[in-house]
Amino acid sequence: MNMTPVQQELAITVVKVLVFFGALLTLFSVMTWAERRLLAFMQFRLGPNRTGPIGILQPMADGIKLFFKEEVIPAGANKWVFVAAPALAVVTAFLTIAVVPYGGTVTLPRLSFLPAWLQGREVLLQIADLDVGILFIFAISSLGVYGIVMAGWSSNNKYTLLGGLRSAAQMFSYELALGLSWVGVIMLAGSFRIQDIVAAQDGKYGLVHWNFIRQILGFLVYLVAATAEVNRTPFDLPEAETELVAGFHTEYSSMRFALLQMAEYVNMITVAAVGTSLFFGGWLSPVPALQTVFGYNLGFFWFVAKMLSALFFFIWLRGTVPRLRYDQLMAFGWKVLVPLATLNILLTAAFVLFWPALMAEWRQ
């Protein structure tokens, strides 16, 4: 089969999309189990341990159960919006991760069953290497709020509406701090492209060059804002069960409920992946000597290891801290995080402007 270069690129991209999509779905289902299991251990319980060895098949059982549940659309609901909301939430959640680099380029092995044009071809471990990658993430994640707002509004229920509105206000407020916390990183790298940002964190001392040290203030703001952005404890006000039943997804059942859950977990994975890329050197090794072992680039391994640690951190946080009050949440976002992020921008700008020599030193 002869293919033009464009078709070859397209074929590679389709395969990458399918592989990453599958990996993300698997990670999502494992996460639902791991979260329950780890939380249980933190609370001196056992958690789901009956389905399969150590309960690993629990997500499958949950999925099958949800498939066979009745789908209820409330009588007073706005049907179209009610159906569209979970789909929108999932689509925006999955789109964001397309621009995150999972590793550098890998060279495909020269295996006999591969077509000639794939032999020894260099493949970038990233679906789309956009020039404005980081802005793309920002744009799509700002669309993510619509899924939640639509779900809350269309259910025609005061608890879901309040949950949806709370969520909109929260995501809106923390998005600002989130975006501002990236600016320092962008200034240091001088580019919106995520591959460039990862490359700018490379250096001969490994870990020391990563942005969570150079941009410590920006990193702390990102950590808080990102946790709020994905509605995780201590910022899970939209689904505060003592006040709002289950928040915006109270009226959802069966697979639509599963879709909303999936959107939430995938958003969490995205935030972990983006944080890894921007602040923890993406696919770089903490020790430069371990970047390439026996001729194999371990970028993908390092990326996944860092991302899983970040996900563990989110679960740990949920097991540790209580929920904030709503007014505390808003005051904290606007009066603490945004000024801190702005201060970070000023400091970084001054630094980039006045000490270019030091910058060059760090870039080595």
Added chain:
Amino acid sequence: MTAILFYVMAALAVASALVVIAQRNPIYSAFGLIVTICSLSAIFGLLGSPFIAALQVVVYAGAIMVLFLFVLMMLGVKPEDRPSGGMLKAVAVALVLALGLQMGAVLVGAARPPVAGFDASTRSVARVLFSAPYLYVFEATSILILAALVGSIVLARREP
């Protein structure tokens, strides 16, 4: 390929813009406007200006429309009744005609080919925006927005 995408996105933009003005329910109008903005952003992307494309979504779809929707849902607006009266219709027809003429003029004026070697990357957009003639306009706009912001807070805030 690019042409097909362009026409799909353009058709989507026009169709959703029609939804914005034809719908009685303001919530649907807001959704229509979001779709319009997103398809416009895709067109900007196709035209080789990814920065503007991203900003379009970040600012309009991601920030302004969320606030619109927020207010609409908070106030729980009812679907609007059709406004009656011949006067209003006459004004509407006149406005549509004026808009049509203006669009025609713009389209005729835009028949010349695009400037060669123009680069719409973030870097070049920033260089133009932050250099001599545009810098002052840019800063003046920032001050205007800041003043509007402070003004709205002062107006909305009642001292107890």
